[in-house]
Amino acid sequence: MSSSPNHASNASQNQIVNVALDVPLERLFDYLSGNLSLRIGQRVEVPFGNRKMVGIVMGFSQHSDYALDKLKTISRSFDDEPILDETTFRLMRFCADYYQYPFGQALLAILPARLRQLKPAPMLRIFAYRLSPEALKCAQLQQQIPARQVVQRKLLLALQEGEKTEAQLKQLSSVWQKALMALMAQGWVEKFEWQASAPTHFPLNAQTLNAEQQAAVTGVLAQLSQFQAFLLYGVTGSGKTEVYMQILQQVLQKPDSQALILVPEINLTPQLEARFRQRFPHIPLVTLHSHLSDGERLHHWHQAQTGRARIVIGTRLSVFTPMPKLAIIIVDEEHDASFKQQDSMRYHARDIALVRAQQANVPILLGSATPSLESWQNAETGKFKRMVLPQRAVENASLPSIYTLNTATLPLQNGLSQPLIQALKVRLERGEQSLLFINRRGYAPVLLCSACHWIAPCSRCSSRLVVHLKQGKLRCHHCGHEQSIVRQCPSCGNADLQATGQGTQRLEETLVKLFPQAKIARVDRDTISRKDALSDLLDKVHAQEIDILVGTQILAKGHDFPNLTLVGVLDTDSALFSPDFRASERLFAQLMQVAGRAGRADKAGEVLIQTSFPEHPLFTALVQQDYANYASKLMEERAIASFPPYTFMALIRAEATQYRDVDAFLQLAYAQVRAQAKQVTCYPPMRAQMERLKGMERGQIVLQSQQRGALQKLLSQLIAPLRESKLASRVRWHVDVDPMEF
Numbered sequence: 003m004s005s006s007p008n009h010a011s012n013a014s015q016n017q018i019v020n021v022a023l024d025v026p027l028e029r030l031f032d033y034l035s036g037n038l039s040l041r042i043g044q045r046v047e048v049p050f051g052n053r054k055m056v057g058i059v060m061g062f063s064q065h066s067d068y069a070l071d072k073l074k075t076i077s078r079s080f081d082d083e084p085i086l087d088e089t090t091f092r093l094m095r096f097c098a099d100y101y102q103y104p105f106g107q108a109l110l111a112i113l114p115a116r117l118r119q120l121k122p123a124p125m126l127r128i129f130a131y132r133l134s135p136e137a138l139k140c141a142q143l144q145q146q147i148p149a150r151q152v153v154q155r156k157l158l159l160a161l162q163e164g165e166k167t168e169a170q171l172k173q174l175s176s177v178w179q180k181a182l183m184a185l186m187a188q189g190w191v192e193k194f195e196w197q198a199s200a201p202t203h204f205p206l207n208a209q210t211l212n213a214e215q216q217a218a219v220t221g222v223l224a225q226l227s228q229f230q231a232f233l234l235y236g237v238t239g240s241g242k243t244e245v246y247m248q249i250l251q252q253v254l255q256k257p258d259s260q261a262l263i264l265v266p267e268i269n270l271t272p273q274l275e276a277r278f279r280q281r282f283p284h285i286p287l288v289t290l291h292s293h294l295s296d297g298e299r300l301h302h303w304h305q306a307q308t309g310r311a312r313i314v315i316g317t318r319l320s321v322f323t324p325m326p327k328l329a330i331i332i333v334d335e336e337h338d339a340s341f342k343q344q345d346s347m348r349y350h351a352r353d354i355a356l357v358r359a360q361q362a363n364v365p366i367l368l369g370s371a372t373p374s375l376e377s378w379q380n381a382e383t384g385k386f387k388r389m390v391l392p393q394r395a396v397e398n399a400s401l402p403s404i405y406t407l408n409t410a411t412l413p414l415q416n417g418l419s420q421p422l423i424q425a426l427k428v429r430l431e432r433g434e435q436s437l438l439f440i441n442r443r444g445y446a447p448v449l450l451c452s453a454c455h456w457i458a459p460c461s462r463c464s465s466r467l468v469v470h471l472k473q474g475k476l477r478c479h480h481c482g483h484e485q486s487i488v489r490q491c492p493s494c495g496n497a498d499l500q501a502t503g504q505g506t507q508r509l510e511e512t513l514v515k516l517f518p519q520a521k522i523a524r525v526d527r528d529t530i531s532r533k534d535a536l537s538d539l540l541d542k543v544h545a546q547e548i549d550i551l552v553g554t555q556i557l558a559k560g561h562d563f564p565n566l567t568l569v570g571v572l573d574t575d576s577a578l579f580s581p582d583f584r585a586s587e588r589l590f591a592q593l594m595q596v597a598g599r600a601g602r603a604d605k606a607g608e609v610l611i612q613t614s615f616p617e618h619p620l621f622t623a624l625v626q627q628d629y630a631n632y633a634s635k636l637m638e639e640r641a642i643a644s645f646p647p648y649t650f651m652a653l654i655r656a657e658a659t660q661y662r663d664v665d666a667f668l669q670l671a672y673a674q675v676r677a678q679a680k681q682v683t684c685y686p687p688m689r690a691q692m693e694r695l696k697g698m699e700r701g702q703i704v705l706q707s708q709q710r711g712a713l714q715k716l717l718s719q720l721i722a723p724l725r726e727s728k729l730a731s732r733v734r735w736h737v738d739v740d741p742m743e744f
């Protein structure tokens with residue numbers, strides 16, 4: 003090994019190699035190549051301290067800031083081919099800068115787990131299952147299986163949609179394996195080695211588009227070879243997916259072109275996957291999400307990265323999947339909060355998708371029935387082209403009817419009003435299903451006057467005060483202002499002030515008492531924490547084994563229950579007056595979506611919303627199913643309050659076992675911001691909404707600016723000194739750019 007600089011600089015043998023590593027430092031690391039011949043984007047093993055690490059070759063240089071005899075040599079390279087290229091480097095460079103996150107950590111995090119391990123990763127063989135030729139010929143396949151073999155029938159039904167990998171079958175039931183073996187033994191199913199290109203047996207069956215759909219398709223197709231963002235605003239069931247598919251049909255005619263489709267929820271991928279596979283039987287398609295095994299994930303990722311998979315459907319992390327021939331990006335349900343990553347690098351996949359489309363110079367289509375106000379604003383200013391699908395696409399399918407029930411005047415029986423109880427009863431008699439939707443998660447209680455609807459405001463900012471009953475305090479979670487709980491309404495003198503959002507615990511018990519014969523199931527994060535629990539439950543709903551479903555957000559999305567004709571909504575009022583300025587935007591989207599669960603098939607659906615504020619603009623817009631109207635109201639409020647999308651925000655959060663350490667660190671950050679800030683508003687350190695979590699005291703500062711650039715510049719100057727400060731070593735801290743939670 004050589005240690006002389008001029009020797010190293012001109013020898014192709016022992017070059018200086020710049021390597022990205024998964025370490026929390028904002029730089030690359032120099033190594034010597036030894037006798038390896040390396041290429042940019044290749045995966046290598048390097049010594050780091052007293053251990054070994056996986057790194058990515060980023061480049062080669064003539065000089066190093068470190069003495070050459072101090073440089074260590076790369077131990078080995080893993081794969082024959084590079085796995086990343088400049089396009090991905092550029093995207094991750096943007097992310098690292100924008101989210102103030104170490105580049106090496108950002109880059110390594112996008113690799114499938116197998117590629118982060120210190121061993122070569124053979125691109126694995128994956129097996130899949132399909133119907134045998136006999137099964138395909140059989141006209142009444144289901145009838146060949148005894149009715150009590152529920153799981154076998156279910157697997158067959160799934161395979162009739164198209165081939166399935168093990169991972170997909172696993173989703174269907176916890177006892178899938180036994181059922182599959184039985185089906186194979188009977189000769190109905192066969193196993194084969196899966197290739198992304200394996201064709202299925204189904205013909206094309208594109209719908210004839212209606213005029214609005216046609217306009218949307220034509221609009222996008224007119225701008226295929228350049229960057230342009232489109233907002234497809236269409237009510238539930240208006241045929242957005244059909245629009246995506248017909249656009250892809252054209253895009254994918256170009257040889258080798260690839261399409262990336264992002265979906266918010268893992269639970270939504272199987273449905274979408276099935277539809278795309280049916281429509282494009284000969285086009286290689288892969289999915290990327292966390293229910294895949296490590297081996298499958300690697301295999302799918304590799305298919306995308308080598309350009310073999312032409313359609314990639316995935317959840318938020320897949321926005322980073324290398325795709326050499328990327329021709330279009332589609333983001334379905336673009337408003338959904340699960341596109342935001344809430345730890346490590348706190349990126350927003352929709353925003354990254356936009357940057358990616360711009361860098362790749364390709365169009366991007368964002369679809370939603372209730373677009374985010376950020377996207378709505380971009381459509382208003384003309385940055386995005388807006389396309390509207392105002393009606394349900396299927397003939398005679400109408401939107402559900404939505405009504406409010408005024409709980410200020412109707413007596414409640416443990417949270418249920420008589421009209422709602424009556425409606426539940428009618429459904430039970432008709433053998434139809436009902437869903438009771440409770441909206442409780444993430445909303446902090448505010449102090450509300452039951453007589454005049456006054457809500458305790460913050461005197462220092464346009465935010466609402468949060469009730470902290472234990473301490474007897476009201477606190478602003480935006481600026482930190484604190485005061486005692488008032489006993490009397492300052493507006494009307496009423497002494498009956500209440501903290502909203504309490505007391506739905508007994509709902510399930512009440513239902514059991516009211517309807518002892520009904521089959522009732524509760525769904526929330528606690529009851530479905532087991533992996534298969536949700537899918538098992540959905541099966542029961544489809545099999546009509548459940549009459550009344552009680553649940554939270556989990557039920558709102560995407561699931562189709564044809565026999566469900568009533569949705570009751572309880573306990574949403576706290577969200578109307580939440581201190582989180584996005585709460586009502588989210589509530590509208592959620593209620594719209596949950597309303598979409600009712601009456602999807604031929605049966606008309608009814609939605610009953612219990613509220614003390616039926617005249618609130620959110621409900622008037624909801625009853626009319628007029629998002630555009632409500633969006634413009636919300637935009638006015640945001641403009642007045644200087645909230646996003648009219649301003650840009652960032653948070654610095656910190657936590658430690660002692661709050662004084664948190665405070666000291668945040669005070670330092672605050673002082674630095676005050677010293678440098680131009681065009682950036684910063685509020686003093688304050689405690690987080692959740693003050694203590696897992697034994698840690700938590701605090702934050704809010705930064706806000708009308709200019710994204712000014713905020714970015716400030717953050718980039720702030721981070722390095724904060725990282726180096728002694729105070730930082732006593733806390734865990736991070737930056738959250740464009741935070742979605744406070």
Ligand code: ADP
Nearest residue numbers: 209210211212238239240241242243244395396
């Ligand atoms: P969205 O994605 O907006 O919820 P989908 O694309 O799922 O809507 O369409 C809802 C239903 O309408 C589907 O059953 C679909 O097959 C049907 N559909 C879509 N477009 C048309 C059309 N032009 N004519 C008839 N039916 C359509």
Ligand code: ZN
Nearest residue numbers: 451454491494
């Ligand atoms: Zn009052």
Ligand code: ZN
Nearest residue numbers: 460463478481
């Ligand atoms: Zn305030």
